[in-house]
Amino acid sequence: MLLTNKQIAIIGGGPGGLTLANLLQQKGATIRVYERDENKQARVQGATLDLHEESGLEALKRAGLLDAFYANYRPDAGKMRLITKNLEIKLDDHDETADSTDVTDLRPEIDRGPLRKILLDHLPEEVVVWDAHFISLEPENDGWRIHFKNGTSAYADLVIAADGANSKIRPVISGIQPVYSGISILEGNIYHAATNAPKLYEILKGGKVFAFGDDKSIILSAKGDGSMSFYTGCKVPENWVQESGIDFSDKASVFKWFKETFGSWDSTWQELFESDELWFIPRPQYHYPLDQSWEAHSNITMIGDAAHRMPPYAGEGVNMAMQDAYELCDSLTDPQFTDLKSAIAAFEKRMCQRASEVTQMTLDSTEMLHSGDPIKSMLALFSASEHLKGQ
Numbered sequence: 001m002l003l004t005n006k007q008i009a010i011i012g013g014g015p016g017g018l019t020l021a022n023l024l025q026q027k028g029a030t031i032r033v034y035e036r037d038e039n040k041q042a043r044v045q046g047a048t049l050d051l052h053e054e055s056g057l058e059a060l061k062r063a064g065l066l067d068a069f070y071a072n073y074r075p076d077a078g079k080m081r082l083i084t085k086n087l088e089i090k091l092d093d094h095d096e097t098a099d100s101t102d103v104t105d106l107r108p109e110i111d112r113g114p115l116r117k118i119l120l121d122h123l124p125e126e127v128v129v130w131d132a133h134f135i136s137l138e139p140e141n142d143g144w145r146i147h148f149k150n151g152t153s154a155y156a157d158l159v160i161a162a163d164g165a166n167s168k169i170r171p172v173i174s175g176i177q178p179v180y181s182g183i184s185i186l187e188g189n190i191y192h193a194a195t196n197a198p199k200l201y202e203i204l205k206g207g208k209v210f211a212f213g214d215d216k217s218i219i220l221s222a223k224g225d226g227s228m229s230f231y232t233g234c235k236v237p238e239n240w241v242q243e244s245g246i247d248f249s250d251k252a253s254v255f256k257w258f259k260e261t262f263g264s265w266d267s268t269w270q271e272l273f274e275s276d277e278l279w280f281i282p283r284p285q286y287h288y289p290l291d292q293s294w295e296a297h298s299n300i301t302m303i304g305d306a307a308h309r310m311p312p313y314a315g316e317g318v319n320m321a322m323q324d325a326y327e328l329c330d331s332l333t334d335p336q337f338t339d340l341k342s343a344i345a346a347f348e349k350r351m352c353q354r355a356s357e358v359t360q361m362t363l364d365s366t367e368m369l370h371s372g373d374p375i376k377s378m379l380a381l382f383s384a385s386e387h388l389k390g391q
Helices: 015-026 056-062 066-070 112-121 198-204 251-261 267-273 317-332 340-369 374-390
Strands: 007-011 030-034 080-084 089-092 134-140 143-148 153-156 158-161 179-190 208-213 216-222 228-235 278-287 300-302
Touching: 007 015, 007 143, 007 153, 015 030, 015 056, 015 112, 015 317, 030 153, 056 066, 056 317, 066 112, 080 198, 080 374, 089 374, 143 158, 179 340, 198 208, 198 216, 198 228, 198 267, 208 374, 251 267, 251 278, 278 340, 300 340, 317 340, 340 374
Parallel strands: 007 030, 007 158, 080 208, 158 300
Antiparallel strands: 080 089, 134 143, 143 153, 179 228, 179 278, 208 216, 216 228
16 A cells, blocks of 8 residues: 555644544554644534535545434534525525434534544544644655644654645645635624524524625524524625724724624624624635646645635535545555555546536635625525425
8 A cells, every 4th residue: 555654644633634534544544633723622613514415424424434423413403594684584494394304315514523523533542633733844855844833843754734724735735826705704603692692593593594685694503502603704805804904803893893884784683793702703715716736746735625725605615625535545545556646646636626616616606695686596596406306
């Protein structure tokens, strides 16, 4: 096997990196996952994740983790309400009488924390190195010397970047720059949402809310720990975060912006910023060119957002990363390849082709949700989907 006697470093302990570690471990590879979080108890931010049959669920199936997934997923978390800025409900999954335990034709949802725990619990303790915040790497022998913020370093024959949208490793592999999508998000999380945002929490009903108006969006997701995540989506210039004058470390400054920008929306939405039990961060949304490609290396590659970041408006990010994981594992352990470079090149070619198609779909969705009458368009899409399911 190409990986025999090779030290493999996966930089980043998100779903993609941990899925890859599980799959490679099954093949007998020697792996270390280097994660910046201080320990496994670190709080995991972000909305719930819906896993798709051909990608996220397929990766868990290959890793032998489907039973663990279904023991921890949240059957009602995917139930959606589509509403206007004035809280008028246009579509309500909660009205459906179908058995919610039948997930055969759904995209089952799970919180990020439980998913990470499932992936961690099936790895030996020594595989994941915590408090390993990647700083830099440099060539050493036929591999790499990796340096971390805490002053430690490690050697690897093969480095796999799973370090997210702002990957520090990607520039070593490709100089292609991301393209701004025209949309910036304010991502946030409200803890103890039933108390701190009671009206929105009631509207949410343990599932998801998609709200639209004035070329803007707000997406809410209930989480199993009683918190509520949110994304605001707005058309703003690329340098909005730096040039807007908003102090994103100050809730009052952000709340002032929100009340002005979403001023025509129902005042109930202001609950998003009325509590002090709140976390938020601005995230300009970028994507890579649809035709991106690069010359493969023999000792380094990348998966997930590091390779193909894109806006979240098609729900593909985590699924793409987990599919990358099983496709890369397949390439690295396929006996048809006689060297690592050819195995990596084959994987990267397939990944870029797949990412191009999904990125285009995501950009189409992003544009639709922030222009014209997205609710009308979404209702038409759901109607067409139901018609196809009934055939």
